[in-house]
Amino acid sequence: MESNQATTPIQSEIPTESKKSFPKKLTLIILGGVLLFVTGFFVIKSLLSRNSTITTANEIVWWGLWEDETVLKTVITDYELKNPGIKIKYVKQSKEDYRERLTNALAKGTGPDIFRIHNTWVPMFKSELDKVPASIYSASEFSTTFYPVATSDLTAGANLVGIPLEYDGLSLYINEEIFEKAGKNVPNTWNELRQTARELTIKDENGTITQAGVAIGRTENVDHWPEILGLMMLQNGVDLTKPTSKLAEDALDFYTIFSQSDGVWDATLPSSTVAFAGGKLAMYFGPSWRSFEIRLQNPNLKFRTVSVPQLPKTEANEPDVTYASYWAEGVWARSKNKTEAWKFLRFLSESDNLQKLYNDTSKTRMFGEPYPRQYMESLLKDHPIIGSTISGAKTAQTWFLQSKTWDGPTGINSQINKYFEDAINLVNSGKESKIALEPVAQGVIQVLSQYGIKVQ
The missing domain is CATH 3.40.190.10 (Periplasmic binding protein-like II)
Known part of the structure; x- marks a missing residue:
């Protein structure tokens, strides 16, 4: 600042005692020492912070x-x-x-x-x-x-x-008020679920769905469609590394029938989680953590979960198949x-x-x-x-068809999902499931090979 600046003194004619100058050699030694200390400090700091995740040895x-x-x-x-x-x-x-x-x-x-x-x-x-x-x-x-x-x-x-x-893992959410009002029982099989969904779907005079029976059949607004499709295929005995069998075709056709033929869900509806939380959806598939969102969106909604539907048993002791x-x-x-x-x-x-x-x-x-x-x-x-x-955990199976893992566009879930998503969309547009699944089989082999998984 200006007030701290020194003015140049007027030289007096009276001789003054000259000040002793600081030895140049000692100055250089001190400056060198300071420079060495500062350099060493930053080198040590850099080494210690190279792995910023671990701060101490223990x-x-x-x-x-x-x-x-x-x-x-x-x-x-x-x-x-x-x-x-x-x-x-x-x-x-x-x-x-x-x-x-x-x-x-x-x-x-x-x-x-x-x-x-x-x-x-x-x-x-x-x-x-x-x-x-x-x-x-x-x-x-x-x-x-x-x-x-x-x-x-x-x-x-x-x-x-x-x-x-x-x-x-995947569970079936039930809107208890809708079920109680209609006097319906919880479905145990997929055929029972399909019938119940049709009976619980309500449409207005223009054919617009005002109350959906179940959120299945689409990809754009069914939040956990990968797990639902994966569950259907595993229950049907599909080898998901080779999804071109008649069993895979049947599972894909059954998934899309809810939207294509039954009309219990369509592309005009909001996401399945939002629809269920809003009380406009009778049945919804999702993991347990989705209940936090549902409760937050609608604290007054009366709901619970039940085990996912099963295919009819060929043997009495045949275990259920759930999806983890x-x-x-x-x-x-x-x-x-x-x-x-x-x-x-x-x-x-x-x-x-x-x-x-x-x-x-x-x-x-x-x-x-x-x-x-x-x-x-x-x-x-x-x-x-x-x-x-928890009740279905002992017999759970799983595969790479998974939503909401946030694995990024190159992740194994995202890449696998995309191939099956395309197949569902093709069937919904009128293509045969056999044709829709052909590129899926090729894509699955390609994705799995990226991560060292060989398809036999």
Whole structure:
């Protein structure tokens, strides 16, 4: 500032004592030392921050998706108290572009120690997933502890590569008021569902649907059409890696008949979730977590879920087939903390801690994550929303036909979905299912080969 500027003194004729100058050599030494210190500081800082995900040697970084840190605080604190010197850093990730961000972080060497993956993502991450140590879960203990579908989904080669902390799958949502008013029973088979849907569909004088029976038949406004179609095909015995059989054609035709012929759902309607929440849809397919959205949109809606319909049984002891869609935790193969990371996941997956997580989560929403352990089924089997999900978990199957996994345009779910979406749209436009499925078979082989899956 101007007030701090020194004026040039007028030289006096009276000689003054000259000031001693600072030795130039010493000045250079000090400046060099300062420069060396500053340079060293930034070099060390750069090295320490190269892996920004891990801040200390004993800190385990965990990338999650759905739960807030406050919900996990109790179990994390419990573990840290029992394991002095270990710190757990939970980082809640946005679901948007999650798969791509995780892939990029791992490729750059800055990935988390623990990360969440969808049950169908193992082929995409198998090179980055550490195998579950036998000291954490042996193969036999894992298979008797968790549902069979988890053993199948979370295996790469001969190794287990993940631990589930929850389970979810497709259920049939019922608008109880619509059913009570019409005096209808809940359908148990697909034929019963089809008949009930026709009887519960209401149209005005112009033929516009004012109350839809069930949301099936389309792709643009049926939120979980991939899982519904996948369920139908698996129940019908289709090998989804070769979807060109008569069984696949029949399943595709049956899916589209609800819109094409029965007229219980059409393209003019809003998304199936919105329609059900608005009380304008009698039956809706979705996982348990959709109930949070439905309750938020319509707190007064009276609804529950039931098991998904089945095909008629050829034998009395023939098991039901349900459809799984859940998330699990994996450990990064290159993590320096993977031994402790696995110990933490074993701790989290114990029944007592799963119950703590469920109870703490239930304080912030309708219910917590459904338990992944088989013998905990009895604790939730009577729940009005997740009871049906848990009841069908032991006989669940699954495949890459999955919606809302946010795996990005190059992800295995998105690519597989697109081929089957095109097939549904072709049938709805009048093409034969056999013709519609031909490019699907070729596309499936191409997509699976990208992730090292060979079709026999």
